[in-house]
Structures are given as structure tokens and as C-alpha cells.
Amino acid sequence: MAYIYKITNKVNSKFYIGSTKDYARRKKEHISQLTKKKHTNGSLQTDWNKYKAKNFIFSIVEEIPNDLQFITEQKYLDELVGIVDQIYNKSRNAIGSPESFRVIHRPCCICGELFSTFSYGQTTCSHECGARYMELVKRESRDESWKYSNYEYKDISDWDVDDHMASDYDDRMSK
Numbered sequence: 001m002a003y004i005y006k007i008t009n010k011v012n013s014k015f016y017i018g019s020t021k022d023y024a025r026r027k028k029e030h031i032s033q034l035t036k037k038k039h040t041n042g043s044l045q046t047d048w049n050k051y052k053a054k055n056f057i058f059s060i061v062e063e064i065p066n067d068l069q070f071i072t073e074q075k076y077l078d079e080l081v082g083i084v085d086q087i088y089n090k091s092r093n094a095i096g097s098p099e100s101f102r103v104i105h106r107p108c109c110i111c112g113e114l115f116s117t118f119s120y121g122q123t124t125c126s127h128e129c130g131a132r133y134m135e136l137v138k139r140e141s142r143d144e145s146w147k148y149s150n151y152e153y154k155d156i157s158d159w160d161v162d163d164h165m166a167s168d169y170d171d172r173m174s175k
Contacts, residue, residue, distance in 0.1 A: 002069035004062040004076055007088070009047055010055045016044055016088035017080065019073035021066060027058050044088040070094040092118070109133060 003023045007016040007030065020026035033039040034048040048056065064072050073094040080087050104117050108125035110132050115125035124130040 002064050002066045002072075003060050004064065004072055006057075006059050006061050007044070008057045008059065009051060010057060011051045012047070014043075014047065014086055014088055016041065017061070017073070017076045019069050019094065021069065023060060030058070041088055041090060043090075047088075110136075 002021045039045040109123045110129040124133050
């Protein structure tokens, strides 16, 4: 069985929704991280520090079959959209790419222009900057592969027999 669980702050009524197949272990993990001040959810950690453990309630909301764990958690998360001031959850997706409940404002990593998004993974402001970023990543990864090489960089179509033999030798010796 899987469980949908809730961590509720008794003082301000804010809560966190999560899912797990092992509720006792997950509860223990949350408490351990919060007590050590190392929880990944900053707002939950801040309130835990402020209001102390005695003001938080851990409860099981629903018991479900394992194969419905993430589908059911997603159902609960979908119901939270629009009440961002009442929840601790940061991501609106149970699995997959992390999307925030709150608008994130950040500068584009290419042009530096400030843009708004719901996605933690989005680093560029437009498709044009995204294309430029991908070109930059491709170029850097290609250049990095030759950074520590004993050979000059050549397109593979320009290799001669000696280049292939040297490459094959290096591959065999590195194993």
C-alpha cells in the first residue's frame, strides 16, 4: 500500500502534501531533516524552526494501491493550485519536471533579461536564447572532450590511419 500524507502547521494552518510507500520511514526522514535544519523545503524548515515540532501534525490522508501513488498525489497537488499562501509544497508535479506553484523570476542565462516562469529547470527566456544555449552546450561538450587529449582537434572525417590507431590504442590502454 501507498499513502498520501499531510504535514500541518497548527499555528498558521499551512500544510505539505506528499506520498510514500513507507509512511513511518518517510515521517522519520522529514523529522530528522527538520531537526537537523537540513530539509530541502525552505519554508517548511523556517516554520519548523520558528514554531517548533510540537506545533506540527503528521497524518495519513489516504491509503491507496501502490500503482496509484503518483496519480493520486498529482490529484491532490492539482487541487492546491491557487492557494499558494496556504501550502509548503514547492513543486506542482508529483513526478517529472519540477514546476513551481509560484512564479519564479530569474535572469536568462544567455541574454541576462529577467523573465518569469513556473519551471525550476527553465534557464532561458525565449526559444531563440534556448537555441543559442543548446549550441553553446554542444560546442563546450565537444571542446571539453579534447581538453586533456594528446592530439590536436580534428573532425573525424579528417582522421587518417595513424589517428584511428592512436585512438584505438588509447581506448585499449585506458581499460
